[in-house]
Amino acid sequence: MTYVMELMHIRACPYVVVPALHRYFRQFKEVDYARAGNPAQMDVTLDEGPLQQFTHSMEPQLRQLGLPTALKKGVVTLLKDHHVCKEGDILTPEQARILKLFGFEMAEFKVQIKCMWNAEAGEFEIFAEEEESIED
Numbered sequence: 001m002t003y004v005m006e007l008m009h010i011r012a013c014p015y016v017v018v019p020a021l022h023r024y025f026r027q028f029k030e031v032d033y034a035r036a037g038n039p040a041q042m043d044v045t046l047d048e049g050p051l052q053q054f055t056h057s058m059e060p061q062l063r064q065l066g067l068p069t070a071l072k073k074g075v076v077t078l079l080k081d082h083h084v085c086k087e088g089d090i091l092t093p094e095q096a097r098i099l100k101l102f103g104f105e106m107a108e109f110k111v112q113i114k115c116m117w118n119a120e121a122g123e124f125e126i127f128a129e130e131e132e133s134i135e136d
Helices: 013-028 058-066 093-101
Strands: 030-034 044-046 069-072 075-078 080-087 107-110 115-120 123-126
Touching: 013 115, 058 069, 058 075, 080 093
Parallel strands: none
Antiparallel strands: 030 107, 044 080, 069 075, 115 123
16 A cells, blocks of 8 residues: 655634545545555456457557566457456556556555644644555
8 A cells, every 4th residue: 555645835823724634635545556465455366368459450469567468469468367356465567567457456546634834823733643544
């Protein structure tokens, strides 16, 4: 799991805006593609056969990622079933790229407001921890 810290500036009364932001962000979640270093959320195995979603020019890139592929009559084909990841595995850059190419979204983007600086009052406020426990 990756954490990114951001700074937001607002020019309104913080005691009005911050509670509204808390309500909004508490419900806000976006699914995204997992990155290298994230844990896999499910087992993923690709079935043998043609991969119609890819053009012939993608075949070398897929092979470079470790997929057993070949061109058959101009169609990218997976030569045998390929196990990409197991639930709980820490994803490698290659696994993360494969999952993205095949449309598997395994990450969730959330925002949590941790603290506030009120410049007018010269006060810094840390909000109560609301984050659920994280298991690695």
